[in-house]
Amino acid sequence: MAFYNSPLGLLSFLLLLLLSATATATTSSSGGIRLGIIRKPTPYVPIFREAPAFRNGESCNDNRIHVTMTLDANYLRGTMAAVLSMLQHSMCPENVEFHFLCTRFEPDVEASIKSTFPYLKFKVYRFDSNRVRGKISKSIRQALDQPLNYARIYLADIIPADVKRVIYLDSDLVLVDDIAKLWEVDLEGKVLAAPEYCHANFTKYFTILFWSDKSLAMTFDGRKPCYFNTGVMVVDVDKWRQGRYTQRVEEWMAVQKQKRIYQLGSLPPFLLVLAGN
Numbered sequence: 001m002a003f004y005n006s007p008l009g010l011l012s013f014l015l016l017l018l019l020s021a022t023a024t025a026t027t028s029s030s031g032g033i034r035l036g037i038i039r040k041p042t043p044y045v046p047i048f049r050e051a052p053a054f055r056n057g058e059s060c061n062d063n064r065i066h067v068t069m070t071l072d073a074n075y076l077r078g079t080m081a082a083v084l085s086m087l088q089h090s091m092c093p094e095n096v097e098f099h100f101l102c103t104r105f106e107p108d109v110e111a112s113i114k115s116t117f118p119y120l121k122f123k124v125y126r127f128d129s130n131r132v133r134g135k136i137s138k139s140i141r142q143a144l145d146q147p148l149n150y151a152r153i154y155l156a157d158i159i160p161a162d163v164k165r166v167i168y169l170d171s172d173l174v175l176v177d178d179i180a181k182l183w184e185v186d187l188e189g190k191v192l193a194a195p196e197y198c199h200a201n202f203t204k205y206f207t208i209l210f211w212s213d214k215s216l217a218m219t220f221d222g223r224k225p226c227y228f229n230t231g232v233m234v235v236d237v238d239k240w241r242q243g244r245y246t247q248r249v250e251e252w253m254a255v256q257k258q259k260r261i262y263q264l265g266s267l268p269p270f271l272l273v274l275a276g277n
């Protein structure tokens with residue numbers, strides 16, 4: 001696997017705080033064109049100020065950058081912060097196209113994206129949580145057990161077939177540089193690139209049960225596995241589909257159902273299939 005060392009992994013919560021502080025204002029954007037959409041506040045979906053229109057610079061071509069994120073009312077502030085930071089730091093913001101995955105269509109959430117970013121190119125897709133429901137094992141943190149956390153495993157089946165490369169981003173980060181740089185990362189023929197961290201003790205991501213079962217542990221034979229963060233991934237979607245990576249990750253989730261081989265949620269099966277490859 002090709003890994004991309006980036007500072008994107010752990011990101012500023014400051015911006016999230018800033019956004020929540022301004023989230024109650026309705027419109028009055030500075031500099032941007034106002035469309036005058038004023039949404040009714042609901043108990044669930046916060047109101048966001050309309051973002052200015054971000055336009056392409058003169059040197060832009062029309063190559064699309066495809067970004068996938070999950071979408072859900074609970075993490076909407078994070079999504080807004082991520083999208084805004086991406087547009088702000090992009091030379092060619094109009095080239096960025098978003099593919100949002102949600103477990104159920106929430107019209108308020110979609111309307112909120114539309115009114116905050118009236119010019120955003122985005123589509124919302126439903127991720128059928130039944131695909132994963134029976135496969136999720138209880139982890140040490142309940143938040144990790146939400147079906148939407150597992151949507152990244154299925155994104156290759158969900159986004160349009162003509163999308164060949166995608167950047168998957170968690171909704172708890174902000175970008176501090178141009179997404180185009182990440183988009184252009186050389187995958188060196190590998191299926192996926194992610195920020196890798198080799199100073200963690202890899203043994204600890206799996207249980208004694210795993211390491212003591214030779215037939216399981218041998219999966220890492222000939223590999224030099226390191227922890228990697230599945231919150232920022234560049235995926236060759238074609239390779240993912242052809243290599244049936246969704247099924248390979250699912251197989252490990254099925255093993256976990258039989259025998260507790262790890263403690264965390266959706267990360268360890270990714271490590272099992274891809275770490276050190």
Ligand SMILES: *[C@@H]1O[C@H](CO)[C@@H](O)[C@H](O)[C@H]1NC(C)=O
Nearest residue numbers: 200201202203204205208211
């Ligand atoms: C990593 O953790 C395991 C289990 O806790 C321990 O046995 C091993 O010595 C550790 N390795 C290093 C390099 O610290």
